[in-house]
Amino acid sequence: MNSPLLELLRCPRCRGTLAGTGLPLARASCSCCGKEFQVARGALRLAGSAGDYTESFGRQWNRYDVARPAEDDAVFRVKTGVTADSLAGKLVLDAGCGGGRYARLAAQAGARVIGVDLSTAVEKAATLCAPYPNSLIAQADLLNLPVEERVFDMVYSIGVLHHTPAPRVAFSQVARCVRPGGRLSVWLYRQNTPPQEWINSALRALAGRLSPRLLENLCAGLGLVGSVPVINRTLNKVVNFSNHPDWTLRVCDNFDWYAPAYQSHHTVEELKRWFHEEGFADPVELAPEKSGPVYDWAHRHGLIIGGGVNLTALRGTTAHA
Numbered sequence: 001m002n003s004p005l006l007e008l009l010r011c012p013r014c015r016g017t018l019a020g021t022g023l024p025l026a027r028a029s030c031s032c033c034g035k036e037f038q039v040a041r042g043a044l045r046l047a048g049s050a051g052d053y054t055e056s057f058g059r060q061w062n063r064y065d066v067a068r069p070a071e072d073d074a075v076f077r078v079k080t081g082v083t084a085d086s087l088a089g090k091l092v093l094d095a096g097c098g099g100g101r102y103a104r105l106a107a108q109a110g111a112r113v114i115g116v117d118l119s120t121a122v123e124k125a126a127t128l129c130a131p132y133p134n135s136l137i138a139q140a141d142l143l144n145l146p147v148e149e150r151v152f153d154m155v156y157s158i159g160v161l162h163h164t165p166a167p168r169v170a171f172s173q174v175a176r177c178v179r180p181g182g183r184l185s186v187w188l189y190r191q192n193t194p195p196q197e198w199i200n201s202a203l204r205a206l207a208g209r210l211s212p213r214l215l216e217n218l219c220a221g222l223g224l225v226g227s228v229p230v231i232n233r234t235l236n237k238v239v240n241f242s243n244h245p246d247w248t249l250r251v252c253d254n255f256d257w258y259a260p261a262y263q264s265h266h267t268v269e270e271l272k273r274w275f276h277e278e279g280f281a282d283p284v285e286l287a288p289e290k291s292g293p294v295y296d297w298a299h300r301h302g303l304i305i306g307g308g309v310n311l312t313a314l315r316g317t318t319a320h321a
């Protein structure tokens with residue numbers, strides 16, 4: 001837990017600066033309103049999540065060990081447009097760090113990293129990042145992001161904003177943390193065709209009525225389906241389930257799709273507009289991990305359920321931006 005990085009966090013109540021106590025950091029208090037924030041299980045708690053809409057994420061990221069360094073490194077490069085190694089010495093914000101697989105990569109590469117997430121997944125993230133004193137994990141809300149504005153060299157948000165009740169607001173909060181000339185990379189779920197959207201909305205609505213334990217068992221059942229050749233590449237164009245070769249990742253991916261309270265789907269045009277509105281001039285669309293003529297066609301036409309809309313851009317350096 002890194003105290004210098006604490007200078008970049010703000011009181012979520014009044015935006016005052018925070019003063020830390022303890023080595024390692026044990027608590028922080030607002031120098032303006034005096035409110036105190038505890039460090040628990042390695043994470044600074046600037047927001048609580050008991051009973052809130054991110055509970056399923058706390059469950060999944062703490063339960064499943066999904067960090068796979070080689071794969072995470074490749075996915076990070078695809079979804080941010082930069083390599084983790086290129087972040088050495090840079091100031092980085094992981095907006096919605098979940099269990100911390102990408103925050104750890106950046107910290108390991110030598111970046112100074114703040115990872116924030118609203119769920120108790122911060123406990124897993126803090127464990128993964130514990131060996132890196134150049135990292136700080138905080139439980140905080142992207143909709144009221146208690147972080148200094150316009151200072152980060154790189155801000156990325158991978159698969160997060162569409163899980164908030166107000167993705168556009170969250171985008172704005174995240175974007176404002178990027179310094180002029182700094183980079184923002186965002187990955188969101190892509191809008192599918194109307195029949196796919198209807199089927200998946202209905203299935204997710206049903207899933208939302210189940211207990212987490214029952215849903216987890218069903219996700220494990222879908223994990224079995226995801227291992228059956230041919231079926232796992234065809235049926236998943238109608239009903240979403242993971243066909244990842246690793247069992248744990250398949251089950252976790254399935255839970256990650258069906259359990260969250262909020263899950264919105266977006267278009268490239270919409271995300272481009274958001275970038276422009278926040279002062280990022282030329283957002284570049286990043287290609288997905290998989291490729292090939294059929295895959296590319298299906299991706300462009302929104303047929304890949306769980307596919308992404310992925311843009312990266314530098315913040316303009318004009319006074320307006």
Ligand SMILES: C[S@@+](CC[C@H](N)C(=O)[O-])C[C@H]1O[C@@H](n2cnc3c(N)ncnc32)[C@H](O)[C@@H]1O
Nearest residue numbers: 054057096097098117118119141142158159160
């Ligand atoms: C699908 S996970 C992605 C986690 C991580 N980026 C990754 O790819 O491993 C989405 C994350 O968004 C977080 N999240 C949702 N709403 C949030 C909010 N308002 N503020 C902060 N985090 C939020 C959830 O707690 C969850 O960990």
